Amino acid sequence: MGRRAAIVAAHPDDETLGLGGCMHLLGVHAIIHLTDGAPRNMRDAVENGFPTRESYAAARRREFLDCLRAGGIEPDNTVSLGLTDQEAALHMTQLANELAELVSRFKIDLLFTHPYEGGHPDHDTGAFAVRAACQLLPDRMQPQVVEFTSYHDRNGEMETGIFLPNGGSHEITIRLGPEARERKERMLACYRTQQKVLRNFTTAEERFRPAPAYNFTAPPHAGRLFYERFAAITPERWLKLARCAWYELGLE
Numbered sequence: 640m641g642r643r644a645a646i647v648a649a650h651p652d653d654e655t656l657g658l659g660g661c662m663h664l665l666g667v668h669a670i671i672h673l674t675d676g677a678p679r680n681m682r683d684a685v686e687n688g689f690p691t692r693e694s695y696a697a698a699r700r701r702e703f704l705d706c707l708r709a710g711g712i713e714p715d716n717t718v719s720l721g722l723t724d725q726e727a728a729l730h731m732t733q734l735a736n737e738l739a740e741l742v743s744r745f746k747i748d749l750l751f752t753h754p755y756e757g758g759h760p761d762h763d764t765g766a767f768a769v770r771a772a773c774q775l776l777p778d779r780m781q782p783q784v785v786e787f788t789s790y791h792d793r794n795g796e797m798e799t800g801i802f803l804p805n806g807g808s809h810e811i812t813i814r815l816g817p818e819a820r821e822r823k824e825r826m827l828a829c830y831r832t833q834q835k836v837l838r839n840f841t842t843a844e845e846r847f848r849p850a851p852a853y854n855f856t857a858p859p860h861a862g863r864l865f866y867e868r869f870a871a872i873t874p875e876r877w878l879k880l881a882r883c884a885w886y887e888l889g890l891e
């Protein structure tokens with residue numbers, strides 16, 4: 640029997656950066672975004688010529704739909720949970736409940752998401768909310784969770800396309816052939832507002848691993864997290880919100 644796969648990504652473009660080269664092979668049933676990709680601070684919006692947060696968010700949604708078309712990807716469902724970029728951590732309990740409901744409704748048994756790595760607070764929230772959602776479901780309904788790569792800090796630089804060694808989970812590397820690579824580049828080109836950031840990512844390969852059993856009561860790594868450069872939320876506050884959400888959800 641074929642698997643029912645879903646992708647949970649924090650922002651439009653994360654799904655393609657993580658698995659744009661392999662997505663067409665998975666028959667993805669649902670792509671779920673936690674946020675609309677538009678932060679409350681208007682820097683990115685203004686830089687791209689959008690006068691309001693909402694118009695920037697709408698542009699990011701259009702880019703995502705263009706990207707799917709460019710890749711010939713036709714998921715049965717595309718869901719945006721509609722949160723503001725950089726604020727997903729403020730809604731961890733709600734996200735866990737919503738994801739559990741979607742996994743159950745769509746009968747998802749294979750779920751791809753971000754690693755916990757301090758690259759972006761919304762990515763870490765994705766890793767957390769997916770784990771919490773799984774815990775909320777009965778054993779027989781829990782999907783297998785597989786991570787794709789995003790980015791994190793390594794010695795003060797942005798490192799992309801590689802996992803932190805945390806968890807010691809076995810990973811696989813898929814080298815993309817010319818056709819897959821060309822498809823991924825065509826998809827990424829649709830994210831017109833994100834081109835400056837996307838330059839930091841390779842399209843040569845994609846890595847995957849089973850989600851490790853993270854300890855969400857400690858930072859993902861020692862030292863300064865990548866998101867401390869730009870995010871309004873601090874790692875201390877993120878950890879506090881995660882602790883509260885875990886408690887509110889009544890999880891072990």
Ligand SMILES: [Zn+2]
Nearest residue numbers: 649650653759
């Ligand atoms: Zn992202």
